[in-house]
Amino acid sequence: MKNIFAVLAVLSAQLVAAHYTLPDLIANGTTAADWVYVRETESHYSNGPITDVTSQEFRCYELDMSATPGETSIATVQAGSTIGFKGEHSPNALRCAMIAHVPIVPLLAANSDFYHPGYFSAYMSPASPAANSPEAGTGQTWFKVWEDPPVYENGALVFPLETSDQFTFTIPKSLPSGQYLLRGEQIALHLAETFGGAQFYIGCAQINVVNGGSGTPGPLVSIPGVYTGVGTFSVLSTALVAGVRRRGCTDVTCYLTRPTIKPSVNFRLVQNEPGILLNIYNLPADYAGYVSPGPSIWSG
CATH class of the missing domain: 2.70.50.70 (Coagulation Factor XIII; Chain A, domain 1)
Incomplete structure (x- = not known):
């Protein structure tokens, strides 16, 4: 049992x-x-x-x-x-x-x-x-x-x-x-x-x-390389956060804290890859719709 x-x-x-x-x-x-x-x-x-x-x-x-x-x-x-x-x-x-x-x-x-x-x-x-x-x-x-x-x-x-x-x-x-x-x-x-x-x-x-044709597929991308995996951030402030050691970035703000250090640097996301970094359960007030990541579609 x-x-x-x-x-x-x-x-x-x-x-x-x-x-x-x-x-x-x-x-x-x-x-x-x-x-x-x-x-x-x-x-x-x-x-x-x-x-x-x-x-x-x-x-x-x-x-x-x-x-x-x-x-x-x-x-x-x-x-x-x-x-x-x-x-x-x-x-x-x-x-x-x-x-x-x-x-x-x-x-x-x-x-x-x-x-x-x-x-x-x-x-x-x-x-x-x-x-x-x-x-x-x-x-x-x-x-x-x-x-x-x-x-x-x-x-x-x-x-x-x-x-x-x-x-x-x-x-x-x-x-x-x-x-x-x-x-x-x-x-x-x-x-x-x-x-x-x-x-x-x-x-x-x-x-x-x-039995294919004579089309020219494109635009062409590399994989890996089609997505960058990076974002652009600007520093907002540096502050002491007592007892808080949060790591990671959201679609609004990024909090970086070394595990053994209490000072944290507060960043705001300036640019991100469309369609990959977003909170689907709490969309921004000005959200206009999903933007597909990667290149446009080649349909022939």
Whole structure:
């Protein structure tokens, strides 16, 4: 009995965390099995996000940046066809339930959506020398082909995909034929009021596009590099804060305090990256709507 309670505690923690991965490619009318065409991520077991937008891991978050690409298959897809990703979360909880014979499959099924409110997008990069090469996508070669931003309605942000477990879109018909990396991304914004608090869930699929056109994708960006991960601040004041050792930055004010020193410096945010640093639960009075981060969409 104690073991069952321990397992249930683990399950509760997994479900509350509600982290997930994007392991399944949706293409040619079918959903592939986990990690067949999508590079297995470092978070394949923990389901945790990546938060450092300057890290080389931010590109595809592979389990092994050298070996994983070559261990992943390449899917052949038609230009102009529908493609996308299916998300999964809490596989650890499911494994624990199976071991303990706890009937929680319906519970997991009911909680199989993305859960975290956020901004979804998809980027593509020509893959040189091939989609299963570690060198693919390492330059200023990425372009955005799709997005699903939150909608500003009645003074609040509404997130269309929050109750879904997948997203699909159309490959531009004029995209030239060839091998590509397809990078799906969600920027989860539930903790984005703190500088560096946005969570990024990433999946990179390896695809071969056939029957393409003669379009010129752009604008082109680098990943990492598409987001700066920095803000600009101005000093407001320096003050002694008795007993307060708060660290981090909000969308209004940043408080920096060394753990062993009581003096703190109060900064005000002058400029931030749109769509990544904001409090979605307490929007500014002059808020006019969500501004998508990154480049504009290339639709062909």
